[in-house]
Amino acid sequence: MNKERVINNFIDMVKIYSPSLNEKEYSEYLIKYLERLGLEVYLDLGYEKYGGNAPTIFAKLKGNIVGDGVTLAAHMDVVEPCNNIAPIIDGDFIKTDETTTLGGDDKAGIAAILETLQNLIESESKHEDVYVVLTPCEENGMLGAKNIDWEKVPSHMIPAKNMIVIDNSGRAGLIAHTAPSKYDFKITFKGKKAHAGIEPEKGINAISLAGIAISAMNIGRIDKLTTSNLGTIHSEFPSNVVADLCVVTGEVRGHSLESILETLTAYEDACKKSVEKLGGEFSFEKICVFPTLKPTDDLAFAKEFSKIYEDMGISTELQIIGGGSDSNIFAERGYNSIIIGVGMESVHTVNEKLDTRELFKTIESLNRYLTK
Incomplete structure (x- = not known):
């Protein structure tokens, strides 16, 4: 050459x-x-x-x-x-x-x-x-x-x-x-606004919803062939307002589609339990970014x-x-x-x-x- x-x-x-x-x-x-x-x-x-x-x-x-x-x-x-x-x-x-x-x-x-x-x-x-x-x-x-x-x-x-x-x-x-294949996910938590200093009990904090759900998620090394990671947690409210919106994004990647989907299902279940505990609602979106x-x-x-x-x-x-x-x-x-x-x-x-x-x-x- x-x-x-x-x-x-x-x-x-x-x-x-x-x-x-x-x-x-x-x-x-x-x-x-x-x-x-x-x-x-x-x-x-x-x-x-x-x-x-x-x-x-x-x-x-x-x-x-x-x-x-x-x-x-x-x-x-x-x-x-x-x-x-x-x-x-x-x-x-x-x-x-x-x-x-x-x-x-x-x-x-x-x-x-x-x-x-x-x-x-x-x-x-x-x-x-x-x-x-x-x-x-x-x-x-x-x-x-x-x-x-x-x-x-x-x-x-x-x-x-x-x-x-x-x-x-x-x-x-x-x-x-x-x-591996990679899936991105986006979770949108919706709560209820209220004045944080006067009547916080009337609100449902979407950041709390996200926090409870995330604390129940297995993040990082899932198994030998599967990993996950959180990318962003976004909620922008003044401290005197009970936040009614929080968006979480992340990814799951792995060599087994079954393991990826099992992980995403477990994440969605954690969100359901969070909403059952505090109220509010959530949406869970997932998309395959690339196959194996x-x-x-x-x-x-x-x-x-x-x-x-x-x-x-x-x-x-x-x-x-x-x-x-x-x-x-x-x-x-x-x-x-x-x-x-x-x-x-x-x-x-x-x-x-x-x-x-x-x-x-x-x-x-x-x-x-x-x-x-």
Whole structure:
């Protein structure tokens, strides 16, 4: 590979401001880059449904041997603060001045994809079709992946089912294959207003309703495969008014849908008991943010890619992870994803950095796999 080109491309990309919902400039950069390499490009305009400004980019490098092909995927958006990023090269690491994130999540993944494509073209290697999917708004609920209009994607541009997602933090050799489903919930408690100093007994305090319910909820680690967390508790009243409204939000995530739903049912039961005790009422809303990601081939794809690492002398680790990604959304359409490490560390913080040695290993592993 051309290591200098890899670093220069990465630095050029992180300097482009591309937070969730505002990836347009970066998407235009990538479209031009892919077209310059000679790939066919198709743009999905799903962003029109959720108020974004950048398409999901589908691209295809036609193969020269017969096969089902492979898909390389990553996302374009970066978490804030990500404006005016000033990347610093410090030995084998690229970092920031600690006033912004770096954007290695996931521009390191995209840098790996671009260099891999360039290597395949320049070396005139034998390979099957290589498909590329670059999504916007992954960090904001995977909105790009969720809103793809698959009916409009040309049949010859439908990506291959085996998908390598270059979006795992940590070193090369880490291969995530299973990730949980996530449900968000919102509980609205309604009480009764009264003057807190004159006749508080005539009121029903919605904050008290929430407090009683929450105290009966099992929050945190539910079991080996299930976790939960409260995000917000909101009620805004002066202290001389018995609050009649309190809204609580949170999440439950896990690898077992049965366990997730059991937990949510237990939370709803706690709310019912709170209302039975004090009066008032509540509403309980839940929504599946993303489904589970599970291998469809008994880990055959993950083990096949791990062999590439082993041949390179890199120890591998097959992972079950606790976070979600576009892979969870693609899983609903039958995609068999692995999520590989690319060398990014301390992601989503101003201490984020990228280990270029691991980035180079990732690129080599992709090249070896695609030309095996």
